[in-house]
Amino acid sequence: MARATTTYVCQSCGATYGRWQGKCESCGAWNTIAEESVAATGVGGAPVKGGAKAGKTRGRAFALAGLDGANDQAPRTETQVGELDRVFGGGLVKGSVILIGGDPGIGKSTLLIQASARLARMGHRVVYISGEEAVGQVRLRAERLGLTASPVELAAETNVEDIVATLSEGPVPRLVVIDSIQTMWTDTVESAPGTVSQVRSAAQVLIRFAKKSGSAVILVGHVTKDGQIAGPRVVEHMVDAVMSFEGEGGHHFRILRAVKNRFGPTDEIGVFEMTGKGLREVPNPSELFLAGRDLGAPGTAVFAGMEGTRPVLVEIQALVAPSTLGTPRRAVVGWDPARLSMVLAVLDAHCGVRLGGHDVYLNVAGGLRIAEPAADLAVAAALVSSLSGAVLPADAAYFGEVSLSGAVRPVAQAAARLKEAKKLGFTKAVVPEIARGETVEPGLSVQAVTNLSTLVADIA
Ligand code: TYD
Numbered sequence: 001m002a003r004a005t006t007t008y009v010c011q012s013c014g015a016t017y018g019r020w021q022g023k024c025e026s027c028g029a030w031n032t033i034a035e036e037s038v039a040a041t042g043v044g045g046a047p048v049k050g051g052a053k054a055g056k057t058r059g060r061a062f063a064l065a066g067l068d069g070a071n072d073q074a075p076r077t078e079t080q081v082g083e084l085d086r087v088f089g090g091g092l093v094k095g096s097v098i099l100i101g102g103d104p105g106i107g108k109s110t111l112l113i114q115a116s117a118r119l120a121r122m123g124h125r126v127v128y129i130s131g132e133e134a135v136g137q138v139r140l141r142a143e144r145l146g147l148t149a150s151p152v153e154l155a156a157e158t159n160v161e162d163i164v165a166t167l168s169e170g171p172v173p174r175l176v177v178i179d180s181i182q183t184m185w186t187d188t189v190e191s192a193p194g195t196v197s198q199v200r201s202a203a204q205v206l207i208r209f210a211k212k213s214g215s216a217v218i219l220v221g222h223v224t225k226d227g228q229i230a231g232p233r234v235v236e237h238m239v240d241a242v243m244s245f246e247g248e249g250g251h252h253f254r255i256l257r258a259v260k261n262r263f264g265p266t267d268e269i270g271v272f273e274m275t276g277k278g279l280r281e282v283p284n285p286s287e288l289f290l291a292g293r294d295l296g297a298p299g300t301a302v303f304a305g306m307e308g309t310r311p312v313l314v315e316i317q318a319l320v321a322p323s324t325l326g327t328p329r330r331a332v333v334g335w336d337p338a339r340l341s342m343v344l345a346v347l348d349a350h351c352g353v354r355l356g357g358h359d360v361y362l363n364v365a366g367g368l369r370i371a372e373p374a375a376d377l378a379v380a381a382a383l384v385s386s387l388s389g390a391v392l393p394a395d396a397a398y399f400g401e402v403s404l405s406g407a408v409r410p411v412a413q414a415a416a417r418l419k420e421a422k423k424l425g426f427t428k429a430v431v432p433e434i435a436r437g438e439t440v441e442p443g444l445s446v447q448a449v450t451n452l453s454t455l456v457a458d459i460a
């Protein structure tokens, strides 16, 4: 039987200590360790019950093959927000818990009230619980978004026991939105709302509700870069899926990305645009990322990339300028800096392109973050174009991985990339050798390069 204990918990990463100390050994943060007392709780903050009941299903094993018979209703519900369903892996899974994190003000509440409204309009019970705004404020926002006709149940509540009691009345909700998990608190823990133990324990109560009732629960979590608010990071391992909602300052579009997903892929992205009337879905992101392109400027190349199953064309911008610094500057937005260093080294060693005395700036237009090595070729083209001042053809798209030897290697899904380029009016594609024969798009001239030096000679 557990008894009331005092622990010292790092408010940034959730590490626990037996006594106070100034620095957290686990995450390295200073002055983040606070005293928290946990009243008679079991493992991880679960309230201790007086002895477990021996249930019928307790300890019983089930055959994997027999499980489909147990699904008496469709396990997924589409929210009708296509970009959201895409990232979820085809809709909300019954009894699943999803954490959506993001900077304050990025649009999490807006996204979720819109999704709730759509789902409620289809006749499902949807409960939106706001711990940050009063019901009136949420309603005001919904009014501005033109969603007042939608039968979403709103509640301003922060105590999870009260919330579970509310939710247990009436039919099982198809979706419950908790905005945000940092404002929630449970009676079983004494520390203030927002502390690591409160966030963790409150999440546990809500997760238990989801699993028991079959209702899907979305938890909203604010993440701040300086880690001042107890990070919802501590609940990441407890939930079924973790999504991050991101956007670059100054840009109108927002990207929803799955960081972890037990029920779907993690490489799909959902793209939205923030407008005066809320978030608008962007089913064809290439058009957005290529809008406002400066066609006559050197240093830009269009990369034909893949985000999950969807091809996305995006502009890569490079600026190369003689440096006045001892160590030239390398600044990258939207791509891996180590990957840039590698491309620069290959250009230097195998293609005679010397950038050791130049500052190099690389930017992926529109705030997209690219993780694919397939962008190497487009990056190299943009760098060489900026250095030489030669403008790349505006109707050419690039993809291909560059190896350390300077060889251009084939990448996956060449056909889908070429098809998207063709669809968006590109007439030329510069690609690795293998993609040429494999995929012929009528009206698209495909130039295969086997070596980066060929490309450099072509441009300069
Ligand atoms: P919000 O959803 O409150 O962000 P979060 O819940 O992630 O903190 O979004 C707030 C921002 O969105 C705010 O700066 C204004 C902007 N916004 C619009 O541009 N248009 C709209 O229709 C709405 C509702 C918000």
Ligand code: MG
Pocket (backbone or CB within 6 Å): 105, 108, 109, 110, 132, 179
């Ligand atoms: Mg909000």
